[in-house]
Structures are given as structure tokens and as C-alpha cells.
Amino acid sequence: MTTANEAAWATIQQVSRRSGLSEPTLRYYEQIGLLGTVARDERSGHRRYDHATVERIDALACLRAAGVGVAEMRAYLRLLARGDEAAPQQRELYARHADRLSAQIEQLQLRLEYLRLKAQLWDARDRADGAAEQRAMARLRAVVERF
């Protein structure tokens, strides 16, 4: 007997935590045909995600994180079905979305700087520390320049 931890399958909660996709999202993806057939426990009807499905969800979750929508996920799955024959297209697809995500992360890092500086600004105001407030405002102006 095996526990879920070492088993050949995973529960929906485990897959949700791993992938960052919510449980409703995993059911939704299955319903619209992104996951193929997901095995079930015969008695309970609970989903049992096997290794291949989990790997597929890994890929979909990473694409989703890059802002890819359902339509292009289907395009990806069509390439996947063609195997090594579609290797150049797979390379292109992954590289393209990696580049987009990379640019997106850079933007987010700038926004993060902004949020941190705003926190510092209000902290300075809370402490009535005029000098610190001026420093935060100067750094904010520099960040905003790069928007």
C-alpha cells in the first residue's frame, strides 16, 4: 500500500498547490479538454492525477503564468501531439513566451520598487521624519521616470 505522498498519482489539492492553479481551474481545464482524460478513484469518483498529467499541468501552469490564454494552450497541445516533428515550433513557442514573461517580470520589479518606496514614504510620514520623506520621494521620482 502506498500513501499519496509516494504514490503514482496526486490529488487535486496537491496538483493545485504545485501548479498554482485553483481547484476550480483544474476542473475547468479538464472540462474544456486541456487535460485529456483524468483518472478517477472508482469508489469515490475523486480525481487521480497521474505523472504524465501532472507534467502536462506543469507546462500549462507556466504558460498561464506568462499570460497565455486557453486558445494558445490548445495550439501548444496540438504541437505536443505531433511529437518531435514539431520541435522547432515548440522551441519557438516556449522561447516567445519566456521572452514575454521576462519582460513582464522586469516591469513587475519596477512596480515592486514603487510599492516598497511608497511604504517607506508613508512610514516616514507616520514618524514625521521629513528628511526620510524627501529621500523616499526623490527615489520615487526616479522609479516613475522608468515607467
Next chain:
Amino acid sequence: MTTANEAAWATIQQVSRRSGLSEPTLRYYEQIGLLGTVARDERSGHRRYDHATVERIDALACLRAAGVGVAEMRAYLRLLARGDEAAPQQRELYARHADRLSAQIEQLQLRLEYLRLKAQLWDARDRADGAAEQRAMARLRAVVERF
């Protein structure tokens, strides 16, 4: 006479590019009351975003990037209206969302690594380079471990 470049106001397109919010989104935010009153050109009816409004949109856009929804944006605006009195809450709000965004960025960086390695994997397969394929797969397993 001034050009838009050096003017005291900005067009919706300029604000859209700066903030990363779409033009429909800017109109939507105005409609639901997040922007207050946006000035208009008398003849054309075109929006003229003044400096204060642009700064407000900067803040909203950064919060949006951190995944903040409309409801909490309103909460933020209520704090803003209270001025320095609400400084501790402002500090807390910004710090909280900065922390969330920071964690989110870390996750995204992991997903980015995954996408890049997948691109390398398919590139190796395309070139029928078995050794490179094995290396990419090994590195992929290491990344997936951290999901």
C-alpha cells in the same frame, strides 16, 4: 503654447503606455469612480489627465500589477482621502502588497526558468542532440522540484 510632451496634461494613450493599463481600462476606472473627475478638452471632449490624476493612476496601476482588485483599490482611496492621519494604514497596505508581489515575482522567475529550459529541450530535440536534451531534462527536474 505647449505640446502634449511638455504640457500639464497627458492624453489617454500616453497614460495607457505609462501605466500599462489599457485605454478601455482607464475609461472603466473613471466610470466606476476610481479616478475622480478627469478633465476634458472643451472642443473635442477628449480626456486631459492632469499631473495629480496621472500620479494616482501610477499608484493604482502598481497595485493592480500586484493583483489588487477594485474593492481594495477603493479602500486605498479612502485612506488617501484621510491624508497623513492614515499614514500607518497606508504603510501597512503598501508593505503588504509589496510582499505579495515579491513572492509572486519569485514564483514567476521559477516559471520563467521552466519555460527557458523547455525551449532548450526542444531545441536539443530539433538538433537531435541527445546530450543537450539530457542536460535540459535534468535541469528541468531540478526546477520542477521547487514548484
Next chain:
DNA sequence: TTGCTCCTCACGTCACGTGAGGTGGC
């Protein structure tokens, strides 16, 4: 005159989220 940007209004869409009501497993 010709693009280009902008406008309003109505409706559509995408990707889920949220109960209600119920069943299995330790």
C-alpha cells in the same frame, strides 16, 4: 483631404469563483 486619435454606448467575453447539496475516507 486624409489618417490618426479619441468619443459614447451596448454588448460580449474570458477565465474562472461560488454556493447548494451531497458523498467517501481516516
Next chain:
DNA sequence: TTGCTCCTCACGTCACGTGAGGTGGC
């Protein structure tokens, strides 16, 4: 027996996107 997780199904929601049809500015 009691939480806990999971199920289906129907509907709701959030945050916009998308035309249609039209007007102003260089």
C-alpha cells in the same frame, strides 16, 4: 461519529474587450 476532502451542476462575477457609429485635430 466527526472533520476533511472531494464531487457535480448551475449560476454569478470580475475586469475588462470589442465593435458600431461618429467626431475633432494636424
